[in-house]
Amino acid sequence: MKKDAFYLPQGMIYLDGNSLGPMPVNAASRVQHTVNDEWKNLLITGWNKAGWYHQPRVLGDRLAPLIGATEGTVVIGDTLSIKVYQALAASLQMRPKRHVILSDTGNFPTDLYMAEGLIKSFDRGDSPTLELKVVEPESIADHLDESVAVMMLTHVDYRTGRMHDMAELTRKAHDKGVVALWDLAHSAGALPVHLTECKAEFAVGCTYKYLNAGPGSPAFIYVRPDIADSAEPALSGWMGHSNPFAFDRHYQAAPAIERMRIGTPPVLQMAALDAALDVWDDVSIVDVRSKSIELTELFIDEVERRCPELTLHSPRDAAQRGSQVSFTFDEGYAVIQALIAEGVIGDFRAPDVLRFGFTPLYIDNDDVLKAATILEKIMANRSWDQPAYKQRSAVT
Numbered sequence: 001m002k003k004d005a006f007y008l009p010q011g012m013i014y015l016d017g018n019s020l021g022p023m024p025v026n027a028a029s030r031v032q033h034t035v036n037d038e039w040k041n042l043l044i045t046g047w048n049k050a051g052w053y054h055q056p057r058v059l060g061d062r063l064a065p066l067i068g069a070t071e072g073t074v075v076i077g078d079t080l081s082i083k084v085y086q087a088l089a090a091s092l093q094m095r096p097k098r099h100v101i102l103s104d105t106g107n108f109p110t111d112l113y114m115a116e117g118l119i120k121s122f123d124r125g126d127s128p129t130l131e132l133k134v135v136e137p138e139s140i141a142d143h144l145d146e147s148v149a150v151m152m153l154t155h156v157d158y159r160t161g162r163m164h165d166m167a168e169l170t171r172k173a174h175d176k177g178v179v180a181l182w183d184l185a186h187s188a189g190a191l192p193v194h195l196t197e198c199k200a201e202f203a204v205g206c207t208y209k210y211l212n213a214g215p216g217s218p219a220f221i222y223v224r225p226d227i228a229d230s231a232e233p234a235l236s237g238w239m240g241h242s243n244p245f246a247f248d249r250h251y252q253a254a255p256a257i258e259r260m261r262i263g264t265p266p267v268l269q270m271a272a273l274d275a276a277l278d279v280w281d282d283v284s285i286v287d288v289r290s291k292s293i294e295l296t297e298l299f300i301d302e303v304e305r306r307c308p309e310l311t312l313h314s315p316r317d318a319a320q321r322g323s324q325v326s327f328t329f330d331e332g333y334a335v336i337q338a339l340i341a342e343g344v345i346g347d348f349r350a351p352d353v354l355r356f357g358f359t360p361l362y363i364d365n366d367d368v369l370k371a372a373t374i375l376e377k378i379m380a381n382r383s384w385d386q387p388a389y390k391q392r393s394a395v396t
């Protein structure tokens with residue numbers, strides 16, 4: 001749909017945009033502009049003259065339509081792990097009489113780790129402590145009761161691509177007075193999300209996966225507007241202060257979404273995000289979703305027909321699947337390395353998951369067929385079965 005808007009190395013079929021999106025062509029020049037014209041020449045005055053200070057809000061507004069949010073409800077900054085912590089702490093403060101954080105086994109580990117760390121830091125050994133309850137994804141609704149303060153879920157499972165019904169679970173959570181916190185890491189830029197409509201209190205996500213803003217690009221946080229003036233930002237940094245440059249001795253949260261800012265934002269990386277968001281000026285997320293379904297259906301059909309050794313690990317029903325397809329195979333790691341050696345980039349998630357992301361912005365049917373053909377060849381002649389392909393690197 002927008003293949004020429006991205007740099008894709010010659011001969012590479014990139015099926016890992018769910019982990020790190022490719023570089024938008026205009027990102028290099030935008031970052032260069034920020035370096036050479038702004039940082040270099042404006043120095044400290046760039047915060048005002050180049051608008052760096054307001055970028056977290058400006059970019060939040062640009063991103064908002066992709067997740068069904070309105071202007072002034074999204075702000076950029078920090079990393080996703082930090083935004084998870086912040087939204088979680090804010091959720092808990094909204095339900096002081098409840099002690100359970102409900103999540104599922106399909107959640108990304110860092111989300112659960114952040115919850116564990118938060119619980120630990122609140123534990124003084126004398127009051128009833130918080131509890132992280134992690135249940136099977138299918139049984140979330142059964143565990144929503146009056147003990148639960150917040151339901152913290154990732155919309156699309158990073159391993160299987162299984163997608164929760166966000167509207168339905170949020171409604172069920174609200175029926176029990178539970179705050180809904182959604183992680184949109186594998187949704188934002190991949191499929192339509194309807195935050196305003198589903199009425200979730202909080203949502204967070206990253207910008208380096210389907211939003212293509214580059215390694216280490218900042219996260220985003222959404223707060224439902226009617227609670228934005230009362231939500232406790234928890235990580236009460238000076239840039240979320242109502243008047244940061246008054247340098248008050250005491251913290252006073254800024255109005256609305258601005259209070260979710262913490263400290264100095266990453267200016268260079270925000271320039272890359274700004275460039276990456278240009279793509280959406282003339283592409284609709286609805287069209288991206290329908291094409292993505294076509295691509296994932298095609299890949300599943302082709303791989304199942306050509307590679308009987310691989311077992312589908314994603315939901316077969318496209319409506320319950322995000323923009324990725326996973327298969328399992330005992331030697332999955334080696335297969336992925338063999339694929340990478342042939343120019344097909346997927347990734348591996350322990351213990352045995354081969355994962356492929358499909359991003360219609362720069363992947364087409366022809367790429368899918370080529371990737372399936374190469375995978376078939378690797379499986380048929382067992383070319384993955386070499387010591388070099390079994391050597392694990394730090395990042396899989």
Ligand SMILES: *Cc1c(COP(=O)(O)O)cnc(C)c1O
Nearest residue numbers: 079080081108110154183185206
């Ligand atoms: C990718 C991802 C993260 C990563 O968090 P960072 O702080 O950006 O490293 C967290 N949660 C989920 C659900 C993810 O998919």
